[in-house]
Each structure stands twice: as structure tokens, then as C-alpha cells.
Amino acid sequence: MTTSLQATGGDLYGAGSQREPANLGDILERVLDKGLVIAGDIRVNLLDIELLTIKLRLVVASLETAREVGIDWWVRDPWLRGTEDTERLEASDHKQLAAENERLRRRIGELTARQPDDAHAGDDGSDDR
Amino acid sequence: MSAVWVYAVTDRDAPLDVPGVRDEPVRAVRHGTLTAAVSSVPLDEFGREPLHRNLSDLAWLEPVARAHHAVVTRVAERGPVVPLRLASVYRDDAGVAALLAERADDLTTALGRVTGCTEWGVKAYAPPAPPPAEVATEGSPGARYLAQRRAERTARERVRHSAVDLADRVDRTLRPLATAYRRHDDRQAWPAESAAPVLTASYLVADDRRAAFTDAVAGLAATDRVDLTGPWPPYSFAGLDET
Numbered sequence: 001m002t003t004s005l006q007a008t009g010g011d012l013y014g015a016g017s018q019r020e021p022a023n024l025g026d027i028l029e030r031v032l033d034k035g036l037v038i039a040g041d042i043r044v045n046l047l048d049i050e051l052l053t054i055k056l057r058l059v060v061a062s063l064e065t066a067r068e069v070g071i072d073w074w075v076r077d078p079w080l081r082g083t084e085d086t087e088r089l090e091a092s093d094h095k096q097l098a099a100e101n102e103r104l105r106r107r108i109g110e111l112t113a114r115q116p117d118d119a120h121a122g123d124d125g126s127d128d129r
Numbered sequence: 130m131s132a133v134w135v136y137a138v139t140d141r142d143a144p145l146d147v148p149g150v151r152d153e154p155v156r157a158v159r160h161g162t163l164t165a166a167v168s169s170v171p172l173d174e175f176g177r178e179p180l181h182r183n184l185s186d187l188a189w190l191e192p193v194a195r196a197h198h199a200v201v202t203r204v205a206e207r208g209p210v211v212p213l214r215l216a217s218v219y220r221d222d223a224g225v226a227a228l229l230a231e232r233a234d235d236l237t238t239a240l241g242r243v244t245g246c247t248e249w250g251v252k253a254y255a256p257p258a259p260p261p262a263e264v265a266t267e268g269s270p271g272a273r274y275l276a277q278r279r280a281e282r283t284a285r286e287r288v289r290h291s292a293v294d295l296a297d298r299v300d301r302t303l304r305p306l307a308t309a310y311r312r313h314d315d316r317q318a319w320p321a322e323s324a325a326p327v328l329t330a331s332y333l334v335a336d337d338r339r340a341a342f343t344d345a346v347a348g349l350a351a352t353d354r355v356d357l358t359g360p361w362p363p364y365s366f367a368g369l370d371e372t
Binding site for chain 2: 013022023024026027028029030031032034035036037107110
């Protein structure tokens with residue numbers, strides 16, 4: 001069977017419709033995480049797709065973060081430095097926690113300074129017991 | 130010694146004038162009406178053990194992923210395509226032909242499903258949370274503190290609700306324009322303060338509805354951050370067992 005082929009709509013994926021060359025993160029998201037996996041007659045086989053997918057999630061997660069802050073993420077290897085990336089991902093959480101912690105310390109300080117008055121009032125109340 | 134890298138399956142006898150992984154020429158393996166686009170890869174780099182190692186190396190992975198995508202896209206330009214997952218490596222052409230024979234019905238069905246369609250990726254992002262308002266300036270410090278916490282909680286809830294609303298609105302708007310769709314995000318896992326998209330979805334869009342679809346996304350993007358990528362070969366719709 002050799003049906004020769006007319007290009008159908010050569011512009012389908014062409015430069016005319018593509019706004020910009022596809023971002024590596026977008027490509028990885030598809031070629032690694034989507035696409036048909038055939039478990040049939042794979043002899044030489046592959047790899048553990050599951051493990052690869054987990055690694056991908058780390059990459060894509062750091063890509064999202066990197067895109068937000070405009071980092072050239074690919075100069076580093078996020079798979080080898082997963083912990084560092086995780087730290088970076090959580091940095092904003094840490095900052096928020098630290099700020100809340102600071103606020104609570106201040107609060108406790110103020111309340112402790114008022115403690116004598118409050119305690120006295122409490123003693124007054126306890127006389128009625 | 131070499132093995133066979135499979136890019137995609139199509140039902141067209143497409144000209145394969147695009148370099149494959151490691152610049153190897155792409156050739157066709159045929160069975161019946163089906164054609165697999167393949168190329169040879171050296172086993173010392175693409176065998177099980179080295180491949181596993183190499184896939185963890187982004188510097189190795191990038192050109193391979195781009196080459197894979199380029200071939201899949203080239204095939205897709207010429208007709209319906211079922212893209213294979215990256216690193217589908219077979220021992221030889223006969224193994225690929227056997228695969229085509231064995232899964233001929235499924236593959237033909239999958240090709241029928243994506244004929245005349247392209248995939249579009251959509252990500253919607255929640256608006257950034259406003260800074261927590263300074264509420265009460267009078268009253269006891271304790272009362273002020275509680276009011277402050279209450280205001281923060283309310284603000285967080287409001288952001289969360291508007292994010293969920295946005296995701297629903299995007300999906301409701303786009304789904305009727307699509308032949309099929311896949312939601313990739315996990316709504317349960319979405320944290321209120323995260324920069325992660327509140328909606329990550331792929332839509333399979335018929336070519337004659339493409340303009341309507343991209344217009345609809347542009348409409349949504351006028352008021353919210355809604356990112357569109359595409360057109361893609363139908364990576365997210367390549368499954369054999371879906372209806």
C-alpha cells in the first residue's frame with residue numbers, strides 16, 4: 001500500500017499558526033507524560049515510566065516556578081538537585097511562616113507585658129469562687 | 130548494535146523528511162494501512178540501563194525530546210497521528226511491525242478519533258492574592274489580632290473561591306468547542322497560595338472550530354490569566370482504550 005499523500009493543511013502546525021517555538025517545558029510535559037505507551041512487544045524496553053513521570057513532575061513544578069521568576073532553570077539539573085528545588089519552591093511558604101512567627105512573638109511579648117494587670121483582675125474574679 | 134525508536138503511528142504514507150533522534154534518518158515501518166515512523170538508535174546509549182541513566186540528564190534529554198517532538202509534529206502535519214511516549218524503543222523493525230499488526234484495530238480507532246483535530250493546552254492562573262488588609266486599629270491587642278486573623282482567612286477563602294470559579298468558567302466555555310478534553314490538574318491538591326495553575330487541561334479541537342476556540346480563549350484571557358499553547362499533535366488523546 002503506497003498511498004501518496006497530499007499535505008493536508010500544511011499550515012496546521014506551521015510557522016503561520018505557531019506564535020512562538022514551543023517551550024521545552026511544554027514539550028517535556030507532553031512527550032514524557034502523554035503519548036501512547038504500548039506495553040506490548042517492547043523487548044529492549046525502556047525504563048520505568050512511573051519513575052520518569054515522577055521526575056517529570058519535579059521538573060515541571062520547578063519550570064512553573066522558574067517561569068514565574070524568570071530563571072534560566074535549564075542551567076541547573078533539577079533532577080540531581082531535587083532537594084534544592086523543593087526548598088526554592090517552599091521558600092515563599094517559609095517566608096510566610098517566618099512572618100507569622102514574628103507576628104506571634106510580638107503578640108506574646110505584648111500580652112506578657114500586660115500580664116500583671118490581667119492576673120490581678122483574674123485574682124479578683126477568683127475571690128468569688 | 131542498534132535498536133528502533135518509535136515516534137508515532139499514522140495511517141498516511143507520510144514523507145519522513147525530518148531528522149530523528151541523534152540526527153538519524155526517519156523511516157517507515159508498515160503493516161496494512163498503518164505506518165510507524167521510526168529511526169535507529171545505538172543500544173549503548175538507548176539500551177535499558179543507559180537510557181534510564183540518560184533520561185535523568187536534562188542536557189541529554191532536551192535534544193532527544195525536541196527531536197521526538199519534531200518528528201511527531203512532521204507526521205501530524207500530513208495526517209492523523211498517534212504519538213508514542215518518549216523512549217519507546219524496540220529491538221527491530223519486525224517488532225514494530227508486529228505491534229502494528231497486534232494493535233491494528235485500536236490504533237485505527239485512535240487515529241479516527243483525532244483525524245482533523247489538533248490539541249490545545251490551556252492553563253488558568255488564579256489572580257494574585259491581595260495583601261492582607263490592616264483591619265481594626267482600635268480595641269485591645271487581642272481583639273485586633275483576632276480581627277486580623279479573621280480578615281486573612283476571609284481573604285484566603287475569597288481567593289480560593291475565585292480561583293475555583295475561574296477554573297469552572299474556563300472549562301465550561303471551552304469544553305463545548307472541543308471534540309474531547311482532559312483535565313490534568315488535581316483540584317484537591319491545589320493550595321490557596323500556590324503559583325500553580327488552577328486549571329491545566331488539554332482540548333482536542335476540530336480544525337473548523339479552531340478559530341472559535343482560540344477566540345474563546347482570548348476572550349477569557351481578557352480578564353484573567355489564561356495561557357494557551359498549541360496547536361499540538363494530539364499527545365493527550367493517544368490512548369487506545371478511551372472513547
